[in-house]
Amino acid sequence: MxxxxxxxxxxxxxxxxxxxxxxxxxxxxxxxxxxxxxxxxxxxxxxxxxxxxxxxPAERASVLAALLTGARFTLIPSDEPAEVGAPDPLEVVVETLPVVSGSPAIGLTQDEAAPRLGDEAALLGVIDDRTPELIDPEGGRAIQEGDKLVVAARRGRMESLRSSV
Incomplete structure (x- = not known):
């Protein structure tokens, strides 16, 4: 390219x-x-x-960006039960992962947290439920307990990401 x-x-x-x-x-x-x-x-x-x-809006722009990269994904909020059946472990999914007490992501900026997810996952944004949009990644705000990380990864990798956030 x-x-x-x-x-x-x-x-x-x-x-x-x-x-x-x-x-x-x-x-x-x-x-x-x-x-x-x-x-x-x-x-x-x-x-x-x-x-x-x-x-x-910022969250729709993130979805458009994923589509433009050719990613195939299904948005599954982490607080909803997974579908019954055998989903494709190679399918790329986007999930919101809650940042809980003791999380290693607490105190990190988005730029610092993203590489810790590994090469096979992408941090698309951070949600603070007190605001209507994604947190500005260039603002330098540290990730806090109660935030939600918007992560794209293969379905088979998502479980290990949930436990590491």
């Missing part, structure tokens, strides 16, 4: 704007607000206005 040039620009008081080339001379722009939604914008350099703009 060749290196793709991504243009990044800080938007003071708002967040970041990232632009990548798409097809037929068009660009795709992603605006990531510091504490809020994400925007997908399709630009044509021959036009003064965007072709279209889509607003996504």
């Amino acid at each position: 060749t290196d793709l040039q991504v243009r990044a620009q800080r938007l003071p008081g708002i967040g970041w704007r990232y632009t990548i080339p798409a097809d037929r001379g068009r660009d795709v722009m992603v605006v990531v607000e510091d504490r809020g939604p994400r925007y997908l914008v399709l630009l044509d350099p021959h036009l003064d206005e965007a072709l279209t703009t889509v607003r996504l």
Whole structure:
């Protein structure tokens, strides 16, 4: 895969704007607000206005990102019982894993906690039930007891992740 040039620009008081080339001379722009939604914008350099703009809450943007990577997954909240049957252990699933007292994740930032999940899992975000959106990973907030980690991994690996969080 060749290196793709991504243009990044800080938007003071708002967040970041990232632009990548798409097809037929068009660009795709992603605006990531510091504490809020994400925007997908399709630009044509021959036009003064965007072709279209889509607003996504942070949690839906995370799902879209997983879909764009080609991940096949099923969202199963950890507080619901698993389905009866023999699920595919290789299927990628996304689960919310509660951070309980004594968890090794407590006190770590998302950047510090992510590598501890191993190469076969991805930390997609952290949820604090007191707020309506995912916690900003660049904010440096430490993971706390009661938070929920949003983790993507193969179904067969999820049980060991539950016990390590």
